[in-house]
Amino acid sequence: MPxxxxxxxxxxxxxxxxxAAHNLARWLMxxxxxxxxxxxxxxxxxxxxFPSFKGVNPRGWxxxxxxxxxxxxxxxxxxxELVPMTNGSDEGxxxxxxxxxxxxxxxxxxxxxxxxxxxxxxxxxxPIELRETLVLRELEELSYKExxxxxxxxxxxxxxxxxxxxxxxxxxxxxxxxA
Amino acid sequence: xxxxxxxxxxxxxxxxxxxELGAAEAASLASHRAECPICQAAAAELMQAxxxxxxxxxxxxxxxxxxxxxxxxxxxRPVQQRRPVAAAAPRxxxxxxxxxxxxxxxxxxxxxxxxCAALLAFFLIVPAMPPGLxxxxxxxxxxxxxxxxxQDVASEDxxxxxxxxxxxxxxxxxxxxxxxxxxxxxxxxxxxxxxxPVAALVYQRDKHVxxxxxxxxxxxxxxxxxxxxxxxIVHWSQDGMNIWAVSDVEMAQLKEFAADWRNTP
Numbered sequence: 001m002p003x004x005x006x007x008x009x010x011x012x013x014x015x016x017x018x019x020a021a022h023n024l025a026r027w028l029m030x031x032x033x034x035x036x037x038x039x040x041x042x043x044x045x046x047x048x049x050f051p052s053f054k055g056v057n058p059r060g061w062x063x064x065x066x067x068x069x070x071x072x073x074x075x076x077x078x079x080x081e082l083v084p085m086t087n088g089s090d091e092g093x094x095x096x097x098x099x100x101x102x103x104x105x106x107x108x109x110x111x112x113x114x115x116x117x118x119x120x121x122x123x124x125x126x127p128i129e130l131r132e133t134l135v136l137r138e139l140e141e142l143s144y145k146e147x148x149x150x151x152x153x154x155x156x157x158x159x160x161x162x163x164x165x166x167x168x169x170x171x172x173x174x175x176x177x178x179a
Numbered sequence: 180x181x182x183x184x185x186x187x188x189x190x191x192x193x194x195x196x197x198x199e200l201g202a203a204e205a206a207s208l209a210s211h212r213a214e215c216p217i218c219q220a221a222a223a224e225l226m227q228a229x230x231x232x233x234x235x236x237x238x239x240x241x242x243x244x245x246x247x248x249x250x251x252x253x254x255x256r257p258v259q260q261r262r263p264v265a266a267a268a269p270r271x272x273x274x275x276x277x278x279x280x281x282x283x284x285x286x287x288x289x290x291x292x293x294x295c296a297a298l299l300a301f302f303l304i305v306p307a308m309p310p311g312l313x314x315x316x317x318x319x320x321x322x323x324x325x326x327x328x329x330q331d332v333a334s335e336d337x338x339x340x341x342x343x344x345x346x347x348x349x350x351x352x353x354x355x356x357x358x359x360x361x362x363x364x365x366x367x368x369x370x371x372x373x374x375x376p377v378a379a380l381v382y383q384r385d386k387h388v389x390x391x392x393x394x395x396x397x398x399x400x401x402x403x404x405x406x407x408x409x410x411x412i413v414h415w416s417q418d419g420m421n422i423w424a425v426s427d428v429e430m431a432q433l434k435e436f437a438a439d440w441r442n443t444p
Contacts, residue, residue: 011318012408018248019239019325026238036244040251047252119231137197138232144199159190166193166228173231 010050017059018043020140021066027135028070028128042069060142063150067132122172129153130165137162186217196225312373317407319370320390320425323379329388330366330381340367344378352378352393353420360439362389382436389426389436396421402437404430413437 022039029035042065055061123131129151136142136150147162148155191208194200200208212218240248323329332343341354347369356364362382370379370392377394402415411430414423415437424437 012321016321016325018245019237022240022244023238032241032244035238036247039240039244040248043248043252044255047255116233116235119233120236122231123236138229139237144194144197156190159193162197163190163193163225166225169231170224170228173227 010047013053013058014043014046014050014062017062020059021062023139024063024066024132024135025070027123027139028067028132029073034073038066038070038073041073042066045069057146057149059140060146060150063136063140063142067150118176119169119173122169125172126165126168130161130168133158133161134165134169186215186221188212188215188218189221192218192222193225196222196229313405313407313412315372316390316392316412316423316425317410319372319379319392320388320410321408323368323370323381323390324388329368331368333366335364337364340364340380343367344369348376348378350378350395350420352380353418354380355440355443357382357436357439357443360436360443362436362439384426384428384432384436387426387428389424389428389433391440392423392425393420395419402434402441404434406430415441417441 018039021042022035025038025042026032026035029038042062046062046065049065053061123134126134132151133147133153136147137144142150144155144158147153147158151158153161188208188211191200191204192212195205195208212222332340334340334343335356335358337354337356341351344352344354344367352367354364354367358364362384364380365383365388366381368379368381370377372392372394375394377392380391380393382389382391396416396419398416399418400416402413405412405414410425410427411433412423412425413430413433413436414421416422422440424433424440426433426436428436
């Protein structure tokens with residue numbers, strides 16, 4: 001008889017990673033509302049696919065679903081996005097230079113200091129493939145291998161994206177200090 | 180700017196910083212790095228970038244969004260598998276407990292799941308433990324252990340924690356200070372169990388968190404124990420309150436905690 005109280009329920013396996021899912025959705029999407037749409041859609045997909053989930057890394061699995069959902073949503077809304085989805089590697093400089101002022105972000109209040117808000121803007125201004133790699137590494141603390149799995153990207157590409165993301169971030173910070 | 184590093188070892192410098200290199204690789208990299216100004220500059224830049232990142236940047240789920248997601252998940256579940264109380268509950272998480280999850284994925288197994296639940300209820304949780312509540316309590320505890328969810332009011336002072344609940348609940352939860360018994364109070368939060376708001380008091384034993392859920396109930400009942408998913412539970416009723424303690428501390432310690440709590444005026 002299946003144990004109805006076993007720990008392999010959707011609630012026990014997937015729901016603990018709701019924050020991780022939201023974090024990624026929020027960093028991928030431009031505003032809180034579309035992030036929540038993506039989160040909800042992704043959780044529903046996860047619920048649907050859960051019976052076939054046999055893996056050992058539910059967080060990576062869920063993040064993959066979140067990412068797919070977010071990308072699908074951005075494709076649907078192409079043209080509305082402020083930041084272009086690009087595979088080009090050297091777009092970051094331009095994007096950093098066009099940093100939004102950020103006063104219309106409803107989550108600004110969460111970040112107490114201006115510096116932190118500034119860092120948030122810098123990360124938000126990164127091209128999406130650099131941004132997601134940086135967020136998965138620095139905030140989710142995923143391994144290179146896990147990031148490669150979530151983003152369907154070779155590890156070598158993960159490493160170079162991470163490098164570019166960090167370098168752009170460091171450069172933007174230096175520019176800030178100089179200004 | 181060139182996006183790619185000028186020394187082909189720069190990505191290894193980064194990998195080392197990220198803890199992705201084995202000891203042997205790290206050692207051979209160290210000797211290269213000592214002589215490579217490009218790698219030294221890269222390391223400095225990476226450190227600089229990393230120093231900008233702080234935990235505050237983590238975008239946790241806002242409470243309202245969480246509730247809406249939970250409601251959507253609940254609604255997505257086949258109707259016949261919903262618990263009857265689900266409709267009445269403001270927060271849907273309460274219906275995420277127990278047995279349905281083993282049955283929902285396959286309509287045919289629903290009956291079996293229900294039968295199992297009935298059997299379990301009969302053998303394990305009769306008489307005082309309502310089926311599902313134990314699971315719900317553990318789930319509530321596990322949810323609370325996620326970063327940022329443990330407490331809405333953080334204080335070791337019961338005179339701060341107790342008034343915090345004023346106006347948030349239709350009862351005044353007893354808040355006791357057990358610091359002398361090595362179970363210091365660290366705070367409290369609102370939680371939702373069995374379709375009603377409850378007080379959750381957070382205590383600590385060494386590095387373990389003990390959640391104490393409190394809500395009104397008639398009568399008194401002696402302590403009973405349970406164990407689910409590696410978490411220990413002691414619950415009882417006293418002074419018109421249902422009280423459930425859940426933690427990953429050993430059962431003996433949790434019983435000790437319960438006894439101290441019961442005996443503290």
